[in-house]
Amino acid sequence: MAQITLIEALTMAMAHEMARDPSVVVLGEDVGVNGGVFRATAGLSEKFGPVRVLDTPLDETTIAGIAVGMAAQGMKPIAEAQFDGFVYPMVDHIICHAARFRTRTRGRLTCPLVLRVPWGGGIRAPEHHSEANESIFTNVPGLRVVMPSSPSRAYGMLLAAIRDPDPVIFFEPKRIYRQYKEEVADDGEALPLDVCFVLRDGSDVTLVTWGAQVKETLEAADALAKEGISAEVIDVATLKPLDFDTIHESVKKTGRCVIVHEAPRTAGFGAEVAARLAEHAMYDLVAPVERVTGYDTHIPLFRLEMKYLPSVERIVAAAKRTLAAG
Amino acid sequence: MAQITLIEALTMAMAHEMARDPSVVVLGEDVGVNGGVFRATAGLSEKFGPVRVLDTPLDETTIAGIAVGMAAQGMKPIAEAQFDGFVYPMVDHIICHAARFRTRTRGRLTCPLVLRVPWGGGIRAPEHHSEANESIFTNVPGLRVVMPSSPSRAYGMLLAAIRDPDPVIFFEPKRIYRQYKEEVADDGEALPLDVCFVLRDGSDVTLVTWGAQVKETLEAADALAKEGISAEVIDVATLKPLDFDTIHESVKKTGRCVIVHEAPRTAGFGAEVAARLAEHAMYDLVAPVERVTGYDTHIPLFRLEMKYLPSVERIVAAAKRTLAAG
Amino acid sequence: MSIAASFEIEYLQYLDPEGKLVRNDLPEFARDPKQLVELYKTMSFVRVFDSKAVALQRTGKLGTYASCLGHEAAHVAIGSAMHIDDVFAPMYREYGAQFVRGVKPREVLMYWGGDERGNDFSGPAHDFPWCVPIATQCLHAAGAAMAFKIRKEPRVAVSVVGDGGSSKADFYSAINMAGAQTLPYVSVIVNNQWAISVPRSAQTGAKTLAQKGIAAGLECLQVDGNDLIAMRTAMDYAIKRARHGHGGMVIEAVTYRLSDHTTADDARRYRPDGEVKAAWEREPLKRLRNYLLAQKAWSDKHEEAWKAECERIVDIEVNAYLETKVQPVEAMFDFVYAELPVDLQEQRAQVLALEKR
């Protein structure tokens, strides 16, 4: 079993499914010989040839539109948006078509595509290379929106996404692509979608997060532990459809919840988690819900970007506020 | 002073600003001689000529992109998306450029455009003509997202939107375009943006809504009044930036809140309102927050669409649940 | 100065507006009067259906409907030139093509009657559904063609877009992809001169719409879209080329929208009467009928009998449509995902509970 990074786990999952299922194809800009600008598709073109690992023309509308067409005709395309900031020209085909083919045709045509989106800030990249824009998709029926936060979850969730009979937007926290290695067996075992993962048990406060922010949130839990505060950490993993039960169970226990995400606060997906708590956990909460998020501004260019992203310090402070409150 | 409908108020506002400010132009599909498929721009081409009331080629990317270019060069374009469902190809230029020119250039270039979007269901229209997709924009810094719900607010808020130095996404609840007439003076008086309007005072429960759903919500308040329940009704009007204070003041008084919107529930903008309550009104609430919304499905074609939209019955039932709860 | 590249756009017409042959190289199918009669009968059926659908809308029995009046030759030529296992990606008024391919008139009515089941074609199960967001279907067809190429299937994808739709980004993206990848994809622009109220002259500065294919390195052809023989010839050529691996093609079918844009539109607001009157002189049924009459392959008696038969069939279809019960309310949940996610189950139960009250 190899020690691999998150991005290597993604490559391994794609290679596994391409070998297993001839209908799986990869398409995008620079995914072929170059192996992707992040090297996520490295080696796939050599293994599976340029027809199944397709360098498209430089047009995201094309990538999304032909992925939809291929998926509706029995293929399983894995399309890549080169960066989060370039996903917008794909939105029309994803929302109007990928998400709707099944319902539009009463199940006659379906759209089992995966859209891989390297996501988020903190890598000192140019403008539009650092967006946390998962909210674009979370209000859209018919989509799954997922985001792994470790090598093993990346492998298992990408397998699940490829095998899913419906379209999946697969956000990849690029800041932690190579954060650490983990043993991941190439055993073809998918992880379940539509469920949260409890990464750390705790009894005083529930920290809910996803993506790259899982790193800071776990570090915050460590820091809190040092002060005798026991934090439960939940990786939402599948944002849509949301597994609220797991979050609710935790809050029943802790009575406190801090939601952490990188996207701007207002109408970020954290709002949905907080809203569910306001609807269903009112009598469980002993303190107001806290959100630690990106600000309602654009993520700055890189000289200031770390001031924008939620820090361990901000998470710890929010957790302590919930403890002080109730 | 004329008795006019909501859509006539929009036309009046555009005509007023075009006469006052030569930099205001209207562009979109069929906005010229045809006066718009809903007649919102009726008469403008005759009054201001085909150069200032521009029938564009059939391409929403073009409309959004040239509106951005024009706005950055000192014009005040009012762009029309013919229907809500056709706004998606505009999203890239709105999010990556309109919303960012000011911050990107540190104020050197700005983007004072208005994007008018006939919005929502309930008019027995074909697919993609009935979307409540305001969530696409509410997580995006730099944008204003507004939605009037009466003729006078339509007039005053559209004037304000056109005069605003920043980009405004102006959703128009098409189901109530011609619901009723109101006296609206063509006096050039703008209404404030960034504030909620309290449409009805009440003491038992706060009903928060926007757009076409204001109609059902006011009717629900009437129905509740008949049963001795006093409902306060708030028209959010500007979704982003949100005037949470007005909502909070009301909930301090009533202790109960029902949020009503047409969009799918999960990650709809109602989530943000509920989240703010969970953060800031925890000790004011005596009952869990309720959301009465579209379901997390696509709005059905018109034989079933009224089953999808929030009804007076559903709003009343939710309000009563909050009363039963605490 | 040296010349880096040069191009010509040809124009194809066999029958003039009066139904007279203007060339003497009739293709094989057109030398067989029986085939032409069959195609004429389909065109004529479409027209009967179309006027019935408009009438249904006027009497409140149908929602907004997009008429195909005047487009019958182009549409029937497209449908009849395709193999059944080719894939068709329509916009929203290509009933002629779809009927040939097996879509039922009652399905067209269900669709415009606000019932998703209209898109569950009993005809070609792999054809794309009607596509409201203009020109997006072009990329779906290109994607289908890409799938055929990957799977080495000798199939062709055909999309239709309007003159207005040929301004849209997706149209260019699709032909560009077809050119870059030599895809079996035929993009037909049905140029009916109007996009709702916007005339073709406001859409583009290009002299022909066919020449847009040059941007993608595709072969391009402009065709008299009211001339069934020319349209069918062009489609046969394009589809054969594509099937044999020679890549995509752009065909501009020059025709005219004789109706309002849809029943929700009033074209008198923006379109001169004279133009419409002149267009009726060039309409597609008349010229093919004249030609067949001259060939003695058709007669007034045939015409009358066939019209009656069309009315009879259309009535059956209309009745079937009118008798279709509305879907159960939970249908709105049952096709959103393959399996209903846990997160939606409560909402579905709520809807059912509300319905039962």
Added chain:
Amino acid sequence: MSIAASFEIEYLQYLDPEGKLVRNDLPEFARDPKQLVELYKTMSFVRVFDSKAVALQRTGKLGTYASCLGHEAAHVAIGSAMHIDDVFAPMYREYGAQFVRGVKPREVLMYWGGDERGNDFSGPAHDFPWCVPIATQCLHAAGAAMAFKIRKEPRVAVSVVGDGGSSKADFYSAINMAGAQTLPYVSVIVNNQWAISVPRSAQTGAKTLAQKGIAAGLECLQVDGNDLIAMRTAMDYAIKRARHGHGGMVIEAVTYRLSDHTTADDARRYRPDGEVKAAWEREPLKRLRNYLLAQKAWSDKHEEAWKAECERIVDIEVNAYLETKVQPVEAMFDFVYAELPVDLQEQRAQVLALEKR
């Protein structure tokens, strides 16, 4: 068959790779050695700046940087052909055009150094900022041109897009709009043969990229983009035409990206060394220098002195950049809206409070 339309794409070149004149109709500006020398000096300055910027990135003093090595003729020709009140919409490597227009080298460095103030050009205040989302700048330029038309200003908008970018929907939309509205808009495709790792052959089946303009009914021209004289001649022609109301034009500048795509790229992974070597034979500085040397308008001594001067100026700019203090943290709030909305005030206060700790 009749011909509906026909087109030719011309190719323009004055100087061959060795710097020999291949035509004898030199335009006026090129008959003045002083002007050519000035242009050469600018090209040469750009190259010195560029290699310094790459070095800064390699030593960790700059973020990702997009080199313009090999594009100097095309860029300087564009910048110098424009009036100062025309509007330029760049992509991200057109420093040559921007320096001519008054953008400071330190601003380029600030931008790639992660500081938004780099886009607050001290040069032409109305020029568009660098544009990362490929080809979107084309529509902004077309929008600017539309504004000029509405306001009846004799100004021209020019955008640059790459060979890759010319596949993107926005590129077509912009030229289509220009054609439909006869806009004063010049769309330059700087075809450097690669879009990161994707070769031009994978982008499109079109023989030339210039011919894409045919789709929009625009005049099109293919130019040797390494030949300053040809590029400047083409730009002068296109801009003059546009300024006089004759509409838009598409110019393909054929050149080569001699560098990696950006400093984050390693082109050896996908690009044959031999191709790069051959491209160096055709690079733009050498041929203009050879020509000027032959004309006795330039000498090795001039060359040496000018290089030294360039180094000196670039050092000043680099130092100014390195000394620029980071913006105060609240800057992230202060340009989101004209006035900070009430809803954001608390967040701004939080950031300041965190900073003070």
